[in-house]
Amino acid sequence: MHRCQPPDAVVWPQNVEQVSQLAALCYSQGMPIIPFGTGTGLEGGVCAVQGGVCFNLTHMDRILALNTEDFSVVVEPGVTRKALNTHLRDSGLWFPVDPGADASLCGMAATGASGTNAVRYGTIRDNVLNLEVVLPGGQLLHTAGQGRHYRKSAAGYNLTGLFVGSEGTLGLITAATLRLHPAPETTVAATCAFPSVQAAVDSTVHILQAAVPVARIEFLDEVMMDACNRHSKLDCRVAPTLFLEFHGSEQALGEQVQRTEEITQSNGAFHFSWAKEAEERSQLWAARHNAWYAALALRPGCKGYATDVCVPISRLPEILVQAKEDLKASGLTGTIVGHVGDGNFHCILLVDPEDTEELRRVEAFAQQLGRRALALHGTCTGEHGIGLGKRQLLQEEVGAVGIETMRQLKATLDPRGLMNPGKVL
Amino acid sequence: MHRCQPPDAVVWPQNVEQVSQLAALCYSQGMPIIPFGTGTGLEGGVCAVQGGVCFNLTHMDRILALNTEDFSVVVEPGVTRKALNTHLRDSGLWFPVDPGADASLCGMAATGASGTNAVRYGTIRDNVLNLEVVLPGGQLLHTAGQGRHYRKSAAGYNLTGLFVGSEGTLGLITAATLRLHPAPETTVAATCAFPSVQAAVDSTVHILQAAVPVARIEFLDEVMMDACNRHSKLDCRVAPTLFLEFHGSEQALGEQVQRTEEITQSNGAFHFSWAKEAEERSQLWAARHNAWYAALALRPGCKGYATDVCVPISRLPEILVQAKEDLKASGLTGTIVGHVGDGNFHCILLVDPEDTEELRRVEAFAQQLGRRALALHGTCTGEHGIGLGKRQLLQEEVGAVGIETMRQLKATLDPRGLMNPGKVL
Numbered sequence: 114m115h116r117c118q119p120p121d122a123v124v125w126p127q128n129v130e131q132v133s134q135l136a137a138l139c140y141s142q143g144m145p146i147i148p149f150g151t152g153t154g155l156e157g158g159v160c161a162v163q164g165g166v167c168f169n170l171t172h173m174d175r176i177l178a179l180n181t182e183d184f185s186v187v188v189e190p191g192v193t194r195k196a197l198n199t200h201l202r203d204s205g206l207w208f209p210v211d212p213g214a215d216a217s218l219c220g221m222a223a224t225g226a227s228g229t230n231a232v233r234y235g236t237i238r239d240n241v242l243n244l245e246v247v248l249p250g251g252q253l254l255h256t257a258g259q260g261r262h263y264r265k266s267a268a269g270y271n272l273t274g275l276f277v278g279s280e281g282t283l284g285l286i287t288a289a290t291l292r293l294h295p296a297p298e299t300t301v302a303a304t305c306a307f308p309s310v311q312a313a314v315d316s317t318v319h320i321l322q323a324a325v326p327v328a329r330i331e332f333l334d335e336v337m338m339d340a341c342n343r344h345s346k347l348d349c350r351v352a353p354t355l356f357l358e359f360h361g362s363e364q365a366l367g368e369q370v371q372r373t374e375e376i377t378q379s380n381g382a383f384h385f386s387w388a389k390e391a392e393e394r395s396q397l398w399a400a401r402h403n404a405w406y407a408a409l410a411l412r413p414g415c416k417g418y419a420t421d422v423c424v425p426i427s428r429l430p431e432i433l434v435q436a437k438e439d440l441k442a443s444g445l446t447g448t449i450v451g452h453v454g455d456g457n458f459h460c461i462l463l464v465d466p467e468d469t470e471e472l473r474r475v476e477a478f479a480q481q482l483g484r485r486a487l488a489l490h491g492t493c494t495g496e497h498g499i500g501l502g503k504r505q506l507l508q509e510e511v512g513a514v515g516i517e518t519m520r521q522l523k524a525t526l527d528p529r530g531l532m533n534p535g536k537v538l
Numbered sequence: 539m540h541r542c543q544p545p546d547a548v549v550w551p552q553n554v555e556q557v558s559q560l561a562a563l564c565y566s567q568g569m570p571i572i573p574f575g576t577g578t579g580l581e582g583g584v585c586a587v588q589g590g591v592c593f594n595l596t597h598m599d600r601i602l603a604l605n606t607e608d609f610s611v612v613v614e615p616g617v618t619r620k621a622l623n624t625h626l627r628d629s630g631l632w633f634p635v636d637p638g639a640d641a642s643l644c645g646m647a648a649t650g651a652s653g654t655n656a657v658r659y660g661t662i663r664d665n666v667l668n669l670e671v672v673l674p675g676g677q678l679l680h681t682a683g684q685g686r687h688y689r690k691s692a693a694g695y696n697l698t699g700l701f702v703g704s705e706g707t708l709g710l711i712t713a714a715t716l717r718l719h720p721a722p723e724t725t726v727a728a729t730c731a732f733p734s735v736q737a738a739v740d741s742t743v744h745i746l747q748a749a750v751p752v753a754r755i756e757f758l759d760e761v762m763m764d765a766c767n768r769h770s771k772l773d774c775r776v777a778p779t780l781f782l783e784f785h786g787s788e789q790a791l792g793e794q795v796q797r798t799e800e801i802t803q804s805n806g807a808f809h810f811s812w813a814k815e816a817e818e819r820s821q822l823w824a825a826r827h828n829a830w831y832a833a834l835a836l837r838p839g840c841k842g843y844a845t846d847v848c849v850p851i852s853r854l855p856e857i858l859v860q861a862k863e864d865l866k867a868s869g870l871t872g873t874i875v876g877h878v879g880d881g882n883f884h885c886i887l888l889v890d891p892e893d894t895e896e897l898r899r900v901e902a903f904a905q906q907l908g909r910r911a912l913a914l915h916g917t918c919t920g921e922h923g924i925g926l927g928k929r930q931l932l933q934e935e936v937g938a939v940g941i942e943t944m945r946q947l948k949a950t951l952d953p954r955g956l957m958n959p960g961k962v963l
Contacts, residue, residue, distance in 0.1 A: 182743050182852035183881075205747060225692035236690050238699075239664060254943055258917075258936045263848045264880045265661050266917035267650035267703055268924055269932050269962055270944045274663075274699030278692055295749040318607050322630060324720040324786070326751070361749070364793050423688045427607035455689045456608075492683070492691035499693055507694050511683045518679055518951070519695045525950045526943070537694055 120147055120161035125172045129245065129253065129287045132168065136285060137251030139166050145534050146249065148281040150190055150220025153212075155419050156500025158224060158280050162535035168285055170219070176200055177288060184293045185242060185262040190219035190286060197291075206293040209234035209328075212496065213402055219244075219286040224498040225278030229329045229401070232321075232454030233360070234294055236496070238277050243290035246276055246283075249527045254284065262290050275522070280498050281533035283526045297328070297360030301370060302394040305357065306350040306383040310334070311430040313353045316380040317453045318426055323376065325369050329358035330454040331401055334437070337408065337448035337461075344407030345400035350384055355453070356401050358394075401450075405461060408448045412463040415446075420479040422486035423457040423495030435485050436460060443474050457495030480506065499537045507537070545572055545586035550597045554670065554678065554712045557593065561710060562676025564591050570959050571674065573706040575615055575645025578637075580844050581925025583649060583705050587960035593710055595644070601625055602713060609718045610667055610687040615644035615711060622716075631718040634659035634753075637921065638827055644669075644711040650703030652921040654754045654826070657746075657879030658785070659719055661921070663702050668715035671701055671708075674952045679709065687715050700947070705923050706958035708951045722753070722785030726795060727819040730782065731775040731808040735759070736855040738778045741805040742878045743851055748801065750794050754783040755879040756826055759862070762833065762873035762886075769832035770825035775809055780878070781826050783819075826875075830886060833873045837888040840871075845904040847911035848882040848920030860910050861885060868899050882920030905931065924962045932962070 121144075126132045139146050145165025152159050161167060174191025181204050188197060195215045197208050212221060212228035218237075220226075222244060227236035234240070242264070243257035255261070256272035276283060307313040310332075317330055332355060333341065339351045355377070359369045374385050388394045400407070409417050424432050433449060440447045440460070451458025460482060464475045483493035483506040493499075493506035508516050520538055523530075546569075551557045564571050570590025577584055586592060599616025606629050613622060620640045622633050637646060637653035643662075645651075647669060652661035659665070667689070668682035680686070681697035701708060732738040735757075742755055757780060758766065764776045780802070784794045799810050813819045825832070834842050849857050858874060865872045865885070876883025885907060889900045908918035908931040918924075918931035933941050945963055948955075 180850065180852065183850035184746070185850070225696075227690055227692075231690065235664075238690075238696070239660075248939070248943075252939050254939045255937065256940070258912075258940060261915050261917065261935070262850055263916045263920070264851070265652060265656065265663075265848055265882060265920050267652075267919045267921045268917045268928070268935055269703075269940075270708075270947055271650075271663070271696075271699045271703055272936075272940065272943060274696045275947075278694075278696055283695075295747050298749065321609070322720050324723065362793060365790055368787060368789050423690055425605065425608035425610070425687055426689070427605065457690060487683075490686050491688045492686065492693045494692045495688070495690050496692050503693070510686070510693055511697075512680065514673070514677050514679045515681070515683060515694075515697065518673075518697060521950045522695055522700075522947065525946045 118160045118162050120167035121164045123167045123169050125169050127172055129247065132247045132285055132287050133251045133253055135168065136247050136249060140250050140529065140531055143529065143531065145531050146285070147533050148223065148285045150217030151193060151215070153214035153216045154220070154224050154500065155497045156502055158498060158500045158533070158536055160501060162501065173287065179204070180262065181206060183262060185290055186293055187288055187290045188218050189288055190217055193217050194221070201293070205296055207296045208291055209294055210237050210240055218291060219289050222277050222289050223279065223281050223286055225496065227496040229331055229452060231452060232330055233326055233328045238274065240292045241273055241277050241289055242292055244273055244276050244286050245288035247285040247287055249284060249529070249532045278498070280500065280537050282523060282537050283532060298362050299366055300394065301359050301366050302388045302397050303357045303386060304349055304397060305355045305377045305385045306352040307354070308352065308381055308383065310353050310433045312380045312382070313355055314426065314429045314453060316355065316377045316382065319376045319380065320373055321454060323372055325372050326361070327357060327454065328360040329356065331356040332451050332453035332458065333404070334449040337404060337450045340407040340411050340448055341400045341404060344410050345396070345403055347400050352383060356397065404450050408461040408463065412446055415463040416466050418462045418464050418475050419459050420482060421457060421459045421495050421497045422482055422491055422493055423455060424486050424489045424491030426456040428489040428491065429453065429456055432485055432489055436482055439478060439481055443478050445474060445478060455495060456491065484509070501536060504538065543585045543587050545592035546589045548592045548594055550594050552597055554672065557672045557710055557712050558676045558678055560593065561672050561674060565675050565954065565956055568954065568956065570956050571710065572958050573648065573710045575642030576618060576640070578639035578641045579645070579649055579925065580922045581927055583923060583925045583958070583961055585926060587926065595712070598712065604629070605687065606631060608687060610715055611718055612713055612715045613643050614713055615642055618642050619646065626718065630721055632721045633716055634719055635662045635665055643716060644714050647702050647714050648704065648706050648711055649923045650921065654756055654877060656877060657755055658751055658753045663699065665717045666698055666702050666714055667717055669698055669701050669711050670713035672710040672712055674709060674954070674957045703923070705925065705962050707948060707962050708957060723787050724791055725819065726784050726791050727813040727822050728782045728811060729774055729822060730780045730802045730810045731777040732779070733777070733806055733808065735778045735858045737805045737807070738780055739851065739854045739878060741780065741802045741807065744801045744805065745798055746879060748797055750797050752782060752879065753785040754781065756781040757876050757878035757883065759874040762829060762875045765832040765836050765873055766825045766829060769835050770828055772825050777808060781822060829875050833886040833888065837871055840888040841891045843887045843889050843900050844884050845907060846882060846884045846920050846922045847907055847916060847918055848880060849911050849914045849916030851881040853914040853916065854878065854881055857910050857914055858883070861907055864903060864906055868903050870899060870903060880920065881916065909934070926961060929963065
């Protein structure tokens with residue numbers, strides 16, 4: 114939804130040496146550098162707001178090393194999460210971080226992505242072991258040392274963690290070493306409808322407190338559920354709903370299912386529906402993954418604008434009620450869907466791109482939602498990033514000293530301010 | 539073992555305002571600032587190598603906030619992990635990161651500690667949500683924004699991650715917001731002896747590949763096992779041994795136990811011994827936790843010198859064999875014990891502190907072990923930190939660009955170089 118501004122030029126480097134040489138050239142000439150993976154980010158991270166050179170890294174698409182015994186893999190920026198999981202198919206391993214879009218893994222590292230599996234497997238932040246980064250001047254940095262793929266370290270400053278989520282403003286990620294996980298032995302899914310948002314969130318907290326290792330636990334408000342029913346030909350009750358998925362052995366799943374059902378029933382769930390067969394399960398999660406398109410179908414011809422926030426789980430009912438009231442007051446059409454186990458949710462707003470007044474209301478709603486999250490000790494973005502649109506919210510979130518510290522780090526690593534300028538800070 | 543150098547003065551601030559005022563005063567006067575928690579670090583992190591003022595933070599020992607529904611707690615620097623877990627006793631939650639010593643939690647954050655539970659619950663790095671930090675000049679930074687305790691965020695640079703593991707060289711941690719976990723419903727422990735290191739490590743890899751959610755998986759070499767038998771009155775076979783612990787429901791544990799036993803047997807385990815009763819289990823883990831004293835008892839009158847490294851798990855057999863050969867060649871007495879699920883292990887070396895030549899051999903062994911880990915794509919320290927003794931190894935580990943990047947970050951946040959000088963870089 115961010116008005117895209119094209120760069121002055123696009124380059125398609127074939128290898129890290131070319132990235133390094135091109136970056137050095139751009140930097141010496143004072144040209145902005147904009148890294149590009151799949152362009153699936155939602156906060157305008159690839160807009161060339163000051164012109165410059167777009168580095169399209171999709172031609173670098175090799176899987177450089179797979180260490181199954183060490184549960185690690187090294188990928189170039191053109192490798193997407195689906196491509197990686199296809200490659201891993203017979204290895205007994207998988208990469209679980211799943212933001213929905215088939216994003217490039219290095220791009221996911223750059224934006225700090227996460228998605229539906231984070232409640233069990235962590236976000237991309239928890240699953241990056243090492244990054245190869247071309248610094249703005251062309252120097253090559255291995256954030257954890259060249260070729261290293263250990264599981265933990267206490268050696269020096271956490272450079273890997275600094276570059277994850279830096280949205281291309283500190284350097285170009287040219288390879289990522291990722292942590293892999295054992296592929297789930299068995300998977301079952303379920304849906305569960307509740308009389309209220311509070312009941313759905315209470316169930317989530319109780320499931321987590323009971324240490325049920327739920328793999329996905331997604332919340333859909335009744336508007337989203339209705340849209341998914343229509344778009345994906347489901348027959349779910351139109352009510353606040355949880356979509357759940359469990360991974361484990363047959364035996365372990367039996368117990369997880371039983372405990373979860375008990376917890377949701379004690380919280381007044383209307384109906385619990387298990388999808389054990391692969392086909393039924395696929396249909397359910399296809400519906401969840403197609404929530405975006407289901408929302409779009411609510412107002413044909415309109416575009417979607419997705420915004421996300423994250424709050425402490427206990428504050429979810431409060432903010433969800435507020436968000437729905439704000440939606441109503443603003444006269445906007447929107448659905449709510451989210452990763453309730455993390456306290457993270459999205460509003461998908463439908464907007465007529467020709468209607469500047471409506472666009473203004475959408476942007477005002479997103480800002481207000483961000484401020485509501487901040488007031489509840491949350492963050493203005495759980496996984497989409499700051500990009501262009503949330504820079505003011507970031508200032509409010511981390512305060513003057515926090516912003517000043519971030520600005521100092523940026524000035525240290527990118528003294529000329531040419532790496533993806535206009536983003537984050 | 540690092541020759542301790544006392545500071546010129548010690549202050550005991552009572553609150554964050556005093557820390558801030560004292561830091562500003564020291565900084566303006568050019569006095570080094572050395573943060574002190576419990577002093578249980580192993581790499582000389584609290585030595586005042588350039589004199590200055592030691593900030594003993596143990597009087598700030600309040601638990602400031604506990605949010606059970608959000609699985610989070612805020613602690614001051616004087617709160618140790620045992621004190622926190624005592625406080626949590628009736629909450630159904632616990633804080634699992636356990637480096638052995640009853641360290642201060644903020645100190646654990648400063649050094650990037652981990653320990654026996656990291657294979658399941660992550661290191662301290664994975665369990666810090668926010669830090670309150672007094673910057674060298676006295677300014678107060680909340681790394682994730684004041685009062686925030688969300689589970690994930692994509693908002694700006696990861697300042698929390700930068701301060702975790704910075705060993706007091708970037709600022710003073712005056713409060714930490716930590717992530718809590720559900721207390722285990724049931725716990726069982728086991729020991730298992732193997733004919734070789736390879737068989738023990740292979741079992742570990744297979745257990746992880748089978749997605750058995752093992753809570754602890756510790757390796758003891760035969761020297762360590764022998765020492766523990768004597769010191770803790772155990773009757774275990776003197777062989778390479780795994781100590782295991784599982785957390786879960788009764789039913790889940792039954793399956794975990796069975797799978798693990800099958801895997802170890804298929805790798806030629808000699809003997810599998812389950813400790814299901816609390817008393818038996820306590821005895822076992824008390825023995826593991828007393829490994830340090832058991833090792834010391836091997837050479838009465840000597841002191842212990844512990845060094846740690848971490849390698850990709852598949853390289854563990856190789857480096858363990860090398861380490862044992864190096865020990866033999868050097869004529870030193872030492873035991874090996876470690877967190878095999880992370881590829882992390884310790885050598886505990888016995889040394890006569892009056893024997894400078896022996897001390898020299900111990901230091902040479904530790905450097906050699908670090909280099910062996912680096913050659914196998916590992917890190918020179920998995921959890922003890924760089925401190926004084928591993929600065930050269932850090933340079934070799936991250937390379938010239940990595941070190942230069944770390945130096946730039948240090949110079950940005952501590953331009954006068956007064957925060958815990960002489961450490962890390």
